[in-house]
Amino acid sequence: MTKLKPHLSLGGIGVFAVLLLAVAPSVLTDHWLSNLGKYCCWAIAAVGIGLAWGRGGMLVMGQGVFFALGAYSMAMHLTLETAGDGVPGFMVLYDPLAPLPAFWEPFRSTAFTLLAIVVLPVVAAGILGYALFKRRVKGAYFAILTQALAVALATLVSSTIRETGGDTGLSDFKYFFGYVLNDPANRTMVYLITAGLLVACLLVVWQLYRSRFGELLVATRDAEERVRFLGYDPANVKLVAFVGAALMASIGGAMFVPIVGIITPAEIGAAASILMIAGVAFGGRASLFGPALGAIAVGWGQSSLGSTWPEGWTYIIGLLFIVVILFLPKGLSSLPARFRAARRGPGEPLAAPAATRQLEGVTS
Template identity: 95%
Template sequence: MTKLKPHLSLGGIGVFAVLLLAVAPLVLTDHWLSNLGKYCCWAIAAVGIGLAWGRGGMLVMGQGVFFALGAYSMAMHLTLETAGDGVPGFMVLYDPLAPLPAFWEPFRSAAFTLLAIVLLPMVTAGILGYALFKRRVKGAYFAILTQALAVALATLISSTIRETGGDTGLSDFKYFFGFVLNDPANRQMVYLITAALLVVCLLVVRQLYRSRFGELLVATRDAEERVRFLGYDPANIKLVAFVGAALMASIGGAMFVPIVGIITPAEIGAAASILMIAGVAFGGRASLFGPALGAMAVGWGQSSLGSTWPEGWTYIIGLLFIVVILFLPKGLSSVLAKFTAARRGPAERPAAATTPLQLEEATS
């Protein structure tokens, strides 16, 4: 692992923050600003995938589960805000006299909703990760299991029409914690919150990458048994990264709802999870900015090509994914890294990777 230069990575985040928070609202129309906000939601989830997969070696193909926990928590609160003291409109269609389901009632509270967005994914990922990592489940088995959970959750939501809206999902939100969503100023506020959360996630992950935990995470990915021999529990190291990735996916899902205005099972199933993975691989899963920029690029492709070629854009994304895996396994960020390294002199090139042997010498 090449350590991040503090001034370069922090400066890059600063430039990125200025572009998102200051430049974009000035130069983009409301439509494209809303689209950029949607890409930022996927980028937040992608930053977490970069932490778990790029540095931790865990191919998390079921991030749609945690994206859904945040998205449906937010959607339920916004739906109840719109309904006021009554029952949501889609429930009335099926049974005008039916009471509000018990698990919906707490989401009338804004504080409970925010806690649910944070705690639900952390608890779920903690239980799931503990059960899997302690049994040393990894590789293809881990990837298949996480993807199966995403499929199961999407199927469950599709089948519970009266409680969750089924395939049509939850939509027609009028308020966002008391602010009218139709107001352009409020929609810009929601975008700014989302962009700021993306910047915060980048700062947190940057700090993790440069910390002792980041070195242990890479060592666990590359030589798990050696790390165990040194006295560390790889399961606990993986668990922290997995829970962190789940929290970021939930935050991305929560902000996706007020920006897009709808959440359906199609946004959380296997296809959506694979699309997140494709964006991370495209940008460069082991870099700091690669996952976020890759996810935003894939999101732009989905919005642009999906509207002009709805049946064929997925083939382009698939082909792009194959090309990147075959010829650029470290993503497009590796091209920039090689170009920068080629322009440096030997004395300016980055230090060699931290290996498990070096980690062992440092602890002895």
């Protein structure tokens, strides 16, 4: 894995920001701008997966859990904002005299909601990650456990119809922190916030990748025992990346709600988590832009092919995923490197292995 030049990566983020924040709102219709906002939500979560999986080697197949924490925190606030001082309509259907559940009440506050979107995934990922990494759980065991948590949470939400809406989810939001969601100008504002958050996440990850922590994270992925012998605790390194990925997934879930207008267990379960992983693998998990672009591409495929071929689009996505894994295991982002390698003269030396380079940087 070659290290990207800092000025090229930063310039790419600048071009990406111009395309999302300036070009897209001026050329896309309201429908496609809303769809692009939805893809950006998945891309925010994908950037975090790239950090944890691509650089940290942790196959996080349960990001739907943290996506749900942000999404349902936001959805509960928007539902209460729509209901005013009363009880949400779906609760009245089951019991007109039922009081508002106690855990809903704090979400009337804007400050509490925003705090919950940030704090809940950090605390949950911190506890889970500490318990797993300190016991050196990794590989397939880690992936299966995280995916099982996503399945368990989706099942729990489906069974709590009176508290969370069950399989029908939460929907019919009229306001977004006081702004009317039906107003096209306000919907554009929500999109711009989402796109801006995606750019901010890319900047944060770009800075992490070029920092000493980023070098240590790659070294932990490629040579964990050597990192431990050097005096570092790989569990702490993994924990930081895992918590960062969880926070980004929560932010993506929070912005998904006002853009799409609904959140259900189908958006947070195992299938949704696997779709996020597929987008990251498709774009290139170890690159900076690969996870985001892959998530946007998979999202576009879901919307475009899903509307014309509802029962078959997943087969096309699956076929593309298999082809990429077989012939481009590092994703589409590895094509430029392969092209440069093909043009390299036979006498030119190859780069040193990634683990060796990263460990040299950590110990220097």
